[in-house]
Amino acid sequence: MRIQESMSMYEKLNILTDAAKYDVACTSSGTARKGDGTGMGSCEQSGICHSFSADGRCISLLKILFTNECIYDCKYCINRRSNDVVRTSFTPDEVCTLTMEFYRRNYIEGLFLSSGILISPDYTMELIYASLYKLRKECNFQGYIHVKAIPGANQELIQQVGFLADRMSVNLELPTAESLRLLAPHKTRKNILTPMRLVQNRMTENKEELAVYRSAPRFVPAGQSTQMIIGATPETDYQIIQVAESLYQRFELKRVFYSAFVHVNEDKALPKRTDEGPPLLREHRLYQADWLLRYYHFQAAELLSEENPNFNVMLDPKCNWALKHLEQFPVEINRADYKLLLRVPGLGYKSAVRIVKARRLGVLDFSDLKKMGVVLKRAMYFITCSGKMMYPTKLEEDYITRNLLDVKEKLPEEIRNMGYRQLSLFDDVRFAGSFTGKAGGAV
Amino acid sequence: MKTMYVCNDTITGIFSAVYDAWKTKKSEDECGIAIQGMLERELFCEYCRTEESEKKAQAVENLIKKHLGRRVYWDLYHAALSEDREKGDAILGTMLAARRIPDSRRIMEHLSHPKVEKVFKLSRNVGGEAHSYKGFLRFRELVNGVLYSEITPRNQVLTCLAPHFADRLPLENWMIYDKTHRMFAVHEAGKKWILVLNEEPEQSFAAQISERELEYARLWKSFCRTIAIESRTNPRCQLGHLPLRYRGDMLEMSDVL
Numbered sequence: 001m002r003i004q005e006s007m008s009m010y011e012k013l014n015i016l017t018d019a020a021k022y023d024v025a026c027t028s029s030g031t032a033r034k035g036d037g038t039g040m041g042s043c044e045q046s047g048i049c050h051s052f053s054a055d056g057r058c059i060s061l062l063k064i065l066f067t068n069e070c071i072y073d074c075k076y077c078i079n080r081r082s083n084d085v086v087r088t089s090f091t092p093d094e095v096c097t098l099t100m101e102f103y104r105r106n107y108i109e110g111l112f113l114s115s116g117i118l119i120s121p122d123y124t125m126e127l128i129y130a131s132l133y134k135l136r137k138e139c140n141f142q143g144y145i146h147v148k149a150i151p152g153a154n155q156e157l158i159q160q161v162g163f164l165a166d167r168m169s170v171n172l173e174l175p176t177a178e179s180l181r182l183l184a185p186h187k188t189r190k191n192i193l194t195p196m197r198l199v200q201n202r203m204t205e206n207k208e209e210l211a212v213y214r215s216a217p218r219f220v221p222a223g224q225s226t227q228m229i230i231g232a233t234p235e236t237d238y239q240i241i242q243v244a245e246s247l248y249q250r251f252e253l254k255r256v257f258y259s260a261f262v263h264v265n266e267d268k269a270l271p272k273r274t275d276e277g278p279p280l281l282r283e284h285r286l287y288q289a290d291w292l293l294r295y296y297h298f299q300a301a302e303l304l305s306e307e308n309p310n311f312n313v314m315l316d317p318k319c320n321w322a323l324k325h326l327e328q329f330p331v332e333i334n335r336a337d338y339k340l341l342l343r344v345p346g347l348g349y350k351s352a353v354r355i356v357k358a359r360r361l362g363v364l365d366f367s368d369l370k371k372m373g374v375v376l377k378r379a380m381y382f383i384t385c386s387g388k389m390m391y392p393t394k395l396e397e398d399y400i401t402r403n404l405l406d407v408k409e410k411l412p413e414e415i416r417n418m419g420y421r422q423l424s425l426f427d428d429v430r431f432a433g434s435f436t437g438k439a440g441g442a443v
Numbered sequence: 444m445k446t447m448y449v450c451n452d453t454i455t456g457i458f459s460a461v462y463d464a465w466k467t468k469k470s471e472d473e474c475g476i477a478i479q480g481m482l483e484r485e486l487f488c489e490y491c492r493t494e495e496s497e498k499k500a501q502a503v504e505n506l507i508k509k510h511l512g513r514r515v516y517w518d519l520y521h522a523a524l525s526e527d528r529e530k531g532d533a534i535l536g537t538m539l540a541a542r543r544i545p546d547s548r549r550i551m552e553h554l555s556h557p558k559v560e561k562v563f564k565l566s567r568n569v570g571g572e573a574h575s576y577k578g579f580l581r582f583r584e585l586v587n588g589v590l591y592s593e594i595t596p597r598n599q600v601l602t603c604l605a606p607h608f609a610d611r612l613p614l615e616n617w618m619i620y621d622k623t624h625r626m627f628a629v630h631e632a633g634k635k636w637i638l639v640l641n642e643e644p645e646q647s648f649a650a651q652i653s654e655r656e657l658e659y660a661r662l663w664k665s666f667c668r669t670i671a672i673e674s675r676t677n678p679r680c681q682l683g684h685l686p687l688r689y690r691g692d693m694l695e696m697s698d699v700l
Contacts, residue, residue, distance in 0.1 A: 009658075010665065014669050037613045039614070040613075040614065040615075042607075042611045048577050050578040051579070051693070051695055052680075052685040055671045055675040055677055056675075056681045057670075057675075060578075101659050102662075105583065105590070106578075358552075
């Protein structure tokens with residue numbers, strides 16, 4: 001169905017917001033920029049959340065598609081060309097007006113512009129460029145802009161857009177090239193990685209330019225991110241975090257986002273529809289592992305392996321790792337180096353920094369740790385203070401596992417409230433198989 | 444006998460009281476600060492009304508910035524904006540404690556000192572609320588083009604918010620009204636912002652919204668509704684991030700329209 005002209009702004013915004021909502025990232029962090037006094041807008045390093053929607057996700061940016069028309073037919077996507085949905089497009093002017101008017105009422109922190117592919121990648125990218133150009137140069141907008149680079153678009157065009165945006169992302173869509181062939185027949189892995197590499201190289205060059213001329217224009221200052229869909233295809237967690245790891249290492253990405261697969265289409269290539277909802281716990285475990293990769297100096301191969309390729313649903317990845325490496329524990333709080341402290345379950349990097357600072361001023365014991373806000377309910381099995389443990393505990397896998405499960409991990413609400421059923425080992429269908437015979441006394 | 448210096452609940456008031464207490468060179472146990480209106484009288488205490496002045500407050504500000512550094516000043520300043528009854532005492536106690544350690548600039552690392560810990564907590568609390576309001580505050584456009592906002596904060600966060608919005612919306616006329624403490628931050632396009640104390644807005648003034656305003660309010664409300672993914676609906680998670688106390692002043696959480 002093709003409808004033009006007559007559609008009101010209200011309807012357009014509804015359609016193009018609805019079409020954009022499955023995009024994960026809504027962060028406005030990574031750039032700090034003062035307003036220059038001639039226009040509107042500024043950016044805070046930490047980002048600012050402006051509201052929270054009914055699903056508990058943060059609303060920071062005006063997250064819209066430029067158009068939901070698309071020449072591609074990706075099986076998982078609501079906007080694929082074979083779907084019969086109402087199609088519409090914004091004009092660059094409309095995008096600017098909406099952004100500016102929302103921004104001055106402090107509704108939003110900036111714009112997140114994504115798009116379906118209208119006519120061709122180049123054509124779409126040009127429209128996106130026109131919108132951003134107008135917003136930055138004519139409206140003098142200095143707020144945050146996150147924009148999608150469209151695979152297959154002209155390189156020069158992508159570069160030009162990068163100078164207007166704060167963050168750019170190219171969607172990886174699915175974890176492996178194989179899955180991509182299966183579910184997104186018009187996209188190829190190579191096509192997706194090319195713009196990603198381009199943005200990376202241009203960012204590196206830009207750093208050098210900025211070192212020479214401080215006022216050189218900045219290219220994607222908040223870095224590059226990507227996202228992939230989890231649970232639509234049969235990859236293991238191990239494969240997924242290996243992909244994430246190589247993206248961090250080889251493409252210097254700022255973030256990789258994981259999005260639990262939500263059924264929007266009926267298609268024989270997609271997994272069967274169940275009434276369990278999106279695999280939120282799995283998504284949560286992947287984010288936990290992602291943090292371990294980025295901030296805790298873990299390697300993907302340490303967390304999982306070919307033989308044991310999925311995360312434990314009952315325990316977070318760090319606990320799971322520690323239980324398999326009890327020979328490295330207990331760790332002495334007053335002597336262990338920072339990197340080892342980071343590996344203790346229950347100790348975050350903030351706590352680890354506080355410990356390292358505080359122990360310079362004196363010997364720490366458990367009550368000092370509590371005062372510093374260190375949570376001991378998990379850490380206590382893995383640490384000593386001046387050679388003593390907090391309580392007499394055994395350093396045995398079964399014993400600690402049992403106790404950790406009693407503690408009850410504080411899961412995010414959306415997972416705890418999956419409602420109607422409790423967490424069980426069989427939450428993940430494929431997981432049940434790999435669990436037999438392993439970790440005997442876990443339950 | 445302990446001397447309590449009683450002052451008004453403003454930065455100038457509290458810093459003036461610090462000035463008076465500091466000059467007597469008394470130790471921590473011998474002096475304290477109480478806020479007028481939040482006073483709880485104790486036995487064996489002498490109460491002494493502080494005469495506040497800009498000069499005293501400026502002197503204390505300079506003293507802190509010079510000897511404790513800007514970052515400690517940031518913490519003390521934010522603590523002074525708190526709703527807590529004992530904030531004055533905590534600030535004075537921290538400053539006195541800083542005198543006794545070798546490097547005064549690192550006073551905020553001494554969290555084992557109860558007064559320092561208190562300042563740390565208050566500052567974090569005020570900073571947190573101010574940060575939340577940077578996002579949760581909503582402007583509406585009045586007939587005369589002024590952007591107007593009302594908030595109900597626990598702490599006196601206006602002076603934290605105003606510089607942020609002055610930087611962000613330099614060419615707009617805007618005002619933020621703090622309903623709890625009955626004060627305004629007012630910004631005229633292209634000029635510096637000012638703080639107006641003990642004023643209330645006229646009823647009719649805030650109600651006259653511009654023509655376009657309703658349209659954008661409607662667009663925004665529908666955006667917030669549409670962006671949520673139904674199969675992930677989770678009001679408790681939403682509540683954790685966006686507590687009820689903020690929602691009263693938020694357009695998208697109200698039932699009108």
